[in-house]
Amino acid sequence: MKVPLQITKQEILTFYKRPNPLTHKGIQGHALIIGGSYGKIGAAVLASKACIKSGCGLVTAFTPKCGYQIMQISIPEAMVMTDQSENCITKIDFSLVPQAIGIGPGIGQEQRTQIALFEFLKNNKSPLVLDADALNILSNNKSWLDLLPENTILTPHPKELERIVGKWSSEIDKFEKTIIFSERYKVIIVMKGAPTFIINQSKIYQNTTGNAALATAGSGDVLTGIITSLLAQGYLPDQAARLGVFLHGLTADIGVQKTGYHSFIASDSIKNLGKAFLSLDS
Numbered sequence: 001m002k003v004p005l006q007i008t009k010q011e012i013l014t015f016y017k018r019p020n021p022l023t024h025k026g027i028q029g030h031a032l033i034i035g036g037s038y039g040k041i042g043a044a045v046l047a048s049k050a051c052i053k054s055g056c057g058l059v060t061a062f063t064p065k066c067g068y069q070i071m072q073i074s075i076p077e078a079m080v081m082t083d084q085s086e087n088c089i090t091k092i093d094f095s096l097v098p099q100a101i102g103i104g105p106g107i108g109q110e111q112r113t114q115i116a117l118f119e120f121l122k123n124n125k126s127p128l129v130l131d132a133d134a135l136n137i138l139s140n141n142k143s144w145l146d147l148l149p150e151n152t153i154l155t156p157h158p159k160e161l162e163r164i165v166g167k168w169s170s171e172i173d174k175f176e177k178t179i180i181f182s183e184r185y186k187v188i189i190v191m192k193g194a195p196t197f198i199i200n201q202s203k204i205y206q207n208t209t210g211n212a213a214l215a216t217a218g219s220g221d222v223l224t225g226i227i228t229s230l231l232a233q234g235y236l237p238d239q240a241a242r243l244g245v246f247l248h249g250l251t252a253d254i255g256v257q258k259t260g261y262h263s264f265i266a267s268d269s270i271k272n273l274g275k276a277f278l279s280l281d282s
Contacts, residue, residue, distance in 0.1 A: 001175050004197060004206035007242050009280065015239050016280055019055075028057025029232030032098035032126075033225065035105035036063035036071075037113070038087035043106025043132065043221045045074045046266055050225030051102070052077050053273045054247070056232050060096060064088050089113050092120040100127045102228030104134030105221040114141070121147040127231045128152045131224040132160075139163035145185050151237040155190040155224055175204070188241050190227075192220060196245045200238050207242075210249025213256045218266030223248045226273070250276040 036044035227244035
């Protein structure tokens with residue numbers, strides 16, 4: 001296996017876009033977060049909040065009807081559209097044209113949701129981030145992988161990665177399988193872990209930020225929101241993935257100094273996004 005390229009502040013600053021003093025929300029990108037099901041609306045909340053806290057001009061969340069009030073109260077800055085179903089996503093229907101879409105957090109694996117994901121993938125042309133149950137559904141329907149736009153970003157944790165690329169016998173085997181998968185489908189894979197690696201076909205990146213505090217519920221939903229936001233703001237998919245994992249890790253490095261490792265939760269990542277961005281602007 002080749003030596004990974006390190007994702008450092010110096011490397012990030014080669015493509016990081018500093019704030020434009022003349023910008024407005026209409027040109028800061030519009031992101032769509034598709035997620036949530038009964039009992040798991042929190043995943044859509046975390047992803048949407050992280051998305052708007054990462055600089056996106058507009059964020060719309062698409063959830064089942066049971067998520068409407070929760071989303072509106074939790075994130076007044078986001079717009080909300082709902083599925084026709086009360087408890088799960090059954091038909092992904094929207095009129096807006098987002099610059100990027102993040103799909104998967106908390107959607108569950110109901111049969112109707114699986115069909116909705118298939119119909120969505122058949123028609124979608126927007127840059128895409130796939131996470132959580134969207135990945136689990138794809139792992140059971142691998143022919144659907146051919147529907148993914150080139151440079152789609154997948155963000156699996158180790159078990160989700162195993163379901164997608166197959167079981168591995170060693171760390172080297174894991175990377176080889178992931179590289180083959182990335183090359184075959186022309187997708188970018190964020191291998192969440194300690195540390196996090198990004199596989200973009202023949203390119204391998206290793207993140208240098210983050211710590212054990214990120215091993216907590218909802219952490220992946222936050223990462224999905226961050227990366228989707230960066231995609232919507234015009235970063236190339238490869239750049240959005242690298243900057244996203246760097247910032248996400250940095251929020252834990254900053255936040256853990258006050259919370260400690262045990263008491264850090266995913267919402268703390270969102271709270272510390274501002275300081276993470278300020279560290280790049282300084």
